Amino acid sequence: MPELVLQARGLAKAFASPAGPLPVLTDVSLEVFAGESVSIRGSSGSGKTTLLQQLGGLDQPDAGEVRILAPGSGLVAPRTSLGRGVGFVFQNYQLMPELTALENVALAARIAGVPALSATAAARALLVQVGLGARLEHLPAKLSGGECQRVAIARALVNRPSVILADEPTGNLDERTGAEIMDLLLGVVADRGAALILVTHSREFAERAGRRFVLTAGVLTPA
Amino acid sequence: MPWFLHLALRQLFPPGKRFPAFATVSILGVGLGVASLLIVQTVMNGFGEEHRLRIRESFGDCQVVGAAPIEQPEALAKALVARPEVASASLYAEGPALARNGDFSGIAQVRGIDPTDPGQPARKYVYGGSFDDLDDGRIVLGAGLARALRVRVGDRIEIWSPAMAERAEKGKAPLPAEFEVCAVIVTGFTEVDNAAALIPLRRFREIWNLGPRAHGLTLRLKEPALAEATAARLAATRPELRFRPWQDIKKDFLAAIRFEKTMLFFLMFIITLVASFSIGSTLFSAVIRRSREVGVLAALGAARWEVVGLFGLQGLLIGALGTLLGFGLTWTILSFRDGILSAINGLFGGGDMVANVYQFSKVPLHYDAADFVIAAAFTLLTTAIAGLVPALWAAGRKPSEAMRDA
Ligand SMILES: Nc1ncnc2c1ncn2[C@@H]1O[C@H](COP(=O)(O)OP(=O)(O)O)[C@@H](O)[C@H]1O
Ligand SMILES: [Mg+2]
Helix, strand or coil: CCCEEEEEEEEEEEEEECCEEEEEEEEEEEEEECCCEEEEECCCCCCHHHHHHHHHCCCCCCEEEEEEEECCCEEECHHHHECCCEEEECCCCCCCCCCCHHHHHHHHHHHCCCCHHHHHHHHHHHHHHCCCCCCCCCCHHHCCHHHHHHHHHHHHHCCCCCEEEEECCCCCCCHHHHHHHHHHHHHHHHHCCCEEEEECCCHHHHHCCCEEEEEECCEEEEC | CCHHHHHHHHHHCCCCCCCCHHHHHHHHHHHHHHHHHHHHHHHHHHHHHHHHHHHHHHHCCEEEEEEEEECCHHHHHHHHHCCCCEEEEEEEEEEEEEEEECCEEEEEEEEEECCCCCCCHHHHHEEEECHHHCCCCEEEEEHHHHHHHCCCCCCEEEEECHHHHHHHHCCCCCCCEEEEEEEEECCCCHHHHCCEEEEEHHHHHHHCCCCCCEEEEEEEECCHHHHHHHHHHHHHHCCCEEEEEHHHHCHHHHHHHHHHHHHHHHHHHHHHHHHHHHHHHHHHHHHHHCHHHHHHHHHCCCCHHHHHHHHHHHHHHHHHHHHHHHHHHHHHHHHCHHHHHHHHHHHHCCCCHHHHCCCCCCCCCCCCHHHHHHHHHHHHHHHHHHHHHHHHHHHCCCHHHHHHCC
């Protein structure tokens, strides 16, 4: 039995709107185990990003709770495991524009408390692994979309989190680059022994995950 | 180096950008504010110092007077000079008299002094003629008085003293004392220049029937700055005499200079405050522009205080660099002050105020370390607050919200 790395129970979230509260998540429960990959599909506006934010601790659900395995600390609230237990990959890459590729990845390690030298060494190794060994000193503005997403993937992995939350990581990329990024993401995440929760529009990419869900009407149903 | 300091530096001075506009403009704003504050303070200090020096030169570091004329002034001078604090003592007597040149007359504050004393302050303010020519038949006049009497160096004037009125009462014909003007002085103190008349003490004693007495002594002290304490100590040994330190002699004038300086400090401080506010608003818009990045930092596990540090440090860095720039600007501008002043005079035709009104040959300066420390402390404090307010706002936002911002 593989180790439990993420556990969500009865998540609910509604947003205030002029026409009263708008329920986005009504009752979401999910368990993810070490090393597995899970995909979540759903139409635009169905609440996929909202769900990832609750899972990763960027927002507090109205009801329910989430636990994430933080190495060395056991299952903890996601907010306290940010950057250690969980790593994010966003659709828009979200790199720091003033930092080079190497510094962007090292930054995540520095924030987690890793000394500068080891952070840089770990960042360099990961960037080489994602195929950017020749782009270490480039600023994000000088990188292509696919290259930026590779940097973002390296950044998400640098602290060896137990789970990666990827929010439409290929959404801004052309088909071919998207496929390359999917290959890389699935490969490198598996290589590091992390679990992957992949939110995507694409049925094709969703099919590549070990378990598949669809988010409709605020509920997660197996596909 | 903590990561947020590294990132703060990168955000202020983005790599690959030749001209960091945001940082440059903000630092320049603070620098100009600090420089205007310090330039005004340093020049004000200079004027104050110059005035203090003149007061000391004109009146001595400490005046010694009694309720009546001092009976044996030479002996007193000797006794005082024997004290370690006292550098020199010279006798004087003074009193008003009528000065006359034919149809022109004026009130002269005649002062009897020792013309051989090399430390006589009037020597420094000679405008025409020669102080060394002063003898029993000659007189030194303030420029204003000389003008009122229509006399120049070499002309003759009469002096009528109150003692002459006594002679007239006794039925003797009063005869004025005659003097040849040997020098004209300009001190810059109007009331001195309009009335001063210097003659040898020996002649004064004759004209005023003083005998061997004198009205007082002026002392030069080895430590003029400690004149107040020294005067108190000397007074304790001679309770029948009054010892007035120079700080007491023109008290209101000195207080006015200090007050002026304080007022100008507040005016100029407002300028630096304005600069800090503009930093606050630019930092605020920078923080809003970086909303998403704040959310990303939170997603990477950054603590709130670290995000506060990231933006607060940018305010502080701008403040620190601006302060340094302000120090440099102050020094540079003040080094070229005379050229700048004559350029201004040339442009606006204001005439040379410094020479004409203040009688200073140069704009006086006095760098006071305390001004620099205070300016730096105030600036760092205000820019830190200017950076801290948007920093606290940024750190207080939910990362999920921040990341939805475009
Ligand atoms: N902070 C918010 N305030 C109000 N409404 C929000 C907020 N965040 C998301 N929503 C709404 O919640 C719904 C789900 O949004 P989102 O999770 O971004 O969907 P998806 O990622 O599946 O496209 C949308 O209707 C969106 O308008
Ligand atoms: Mg979304």
